[in-house]
Amino acid sequence: MQFLDRLEQERGCSPNTIRAYRVDLCQFFDFLISNGRISGYGADWQPDSIDPLIIRSYLAELFKAKRRSSIARKLSSLRSFFAFLEKLGLAKGNPAAEVSTPRLKKYVPIHLTVDQAFRLLGVPERDSVLGLRDAAILEILYSCGLRVSEVSGLDIDSVDFDGRIVRVLGKGNKERLVPIGRQAVKVLRQYLEASERLRQKNVSGTKRRPLFVNYKGGRLTPRSIARIIKKYALECGLSTEISPHAMRHTFATHMLDGGADLRAVQELLGHESLSTTQKYTHLTLDRLMEVYDKAHPRSE
Numbered sequence: 001m002q003f004l005d006r007l008e009q010e011r012g013c014s015p016n017t018i019r020a021y022r023v024d025l026c027q028f029f030d031f032l033i034s035n036g037r038i039s040g041y042g043a044d045w046q047p048d049s050i051d052p053l054i055i056r057s058y059l060a061e062l063f064k065a066k067r068r069s070s071i072a073r074k075l076s077s078l079r080s081f082f083a084f085l086e087k088l089g090l091a092k093g094n095p096a097a098e099v100s101t102p103r104l105k106k107y108v109p110i111h112l113t114v115d116q117a118f119r120l121l122g123v124p125e126r127d128s129v130l131g132l133r134d135a136a137i138l139e140i141l142y143s144c145g146l147r148v149s150e151v152s153g154l155d156i157d158s159v160d161f162d163g164r165i166v167r168v169l170g171k172g173n174k175e176r177l178v179p180i181g182r183q184a185v186k187v188l189r190q191y192l193e194a195s196e197r198l199r200q201k202n203v204s205g206t207k208r209r210p211l212f213v214n215y216k217g218g219r220l221t222p223r224s225i226a227r228i229i230k231k232y233a234l235e236c237g238l239s240t241e242i243s244p245h246a247m248r249h250t251f252a253t254h255m256l257d258g259g260a261d262l263r264a265v266q267e268l269l270g271h272e273s274l275s276t277t278q279k280y281t282h283l284t285l286d287r288l289m290e291v292y293d294k295a296h297p298r299s300e
Helices: 002-009 015-034 052-063 068-087 114-121 129-144 148-152 182-194 222-235 244-257 262-269 274-295
Strands: 165-169 175-179
Touching: 002 015, 002 068, 015 052, 015 068, 052 068, 114 129, 114 244, 129 148, 129 165, 129 182, 129 222, 129 244, 148 222, 148 244, 175 262, 222 244, 244 262, 262 274
Parallel strands: none
Antiparallel strands: 165 175
16 A cells, blocks of 8 residues: 555654554454445545544444554544545545544553562573573663563664663664663673574574574564563562563653653653653652652641
């Protein structure tokens, strides 16, 4: 689809983002087909036959099964799609732009306390290759605050062990440099030394050498990393909702608690907008208020 090609070429969207747009548009066209608006995917259709009422009906159907955040994203996909058609002169207007975005509930990121984070980091057994790998994954998530897709995409040469810097390819293929802690470097070195024989199993032919590999020597997927985090969270009695993204939230919260500048944390996380990073300040302000109420004689 020309629209998806444009997203990749002009906006530099990641494969995951392109996939999400494709799913959103297919779901919308499935709705149009099931309601007799068009006869099929290959059929000619008139963009101007789609009005805000049709889009509201589509969103109303989604409300039965989807979260508000998912619906907001799907509406955003339709707005981008119709804006593209309008730009090409294939549509006279953008009906999705006339539909209000559903109000989202205030989202408070899940994060661990320092004690919980340290407990989780100590769970993997380090007497096996895969145990060392899992320990290294947990260390790098907590030390660097990376997205799970970024961790999966790391190669061995992404890490400057002596300089303690990780070169990360983030959203929109934008590269950033993130410091890494000494403890994480130590565990990574141990893992790389132990996993050399395992890596020889990978006969994919690619010149890239993935940092984190599965038992066959191939690159570990984001889904596998998420399963690993959940497994260890359960083992040490933490919530089932602990995910790689919760580790990212934990990194940001602990950095701000430790006095890090908000803009520095924004850069480390790879956020384009400061407002995305500011959601973590609510957590630290709550903690400051708690300390104040306990410590100040006139707090009551």
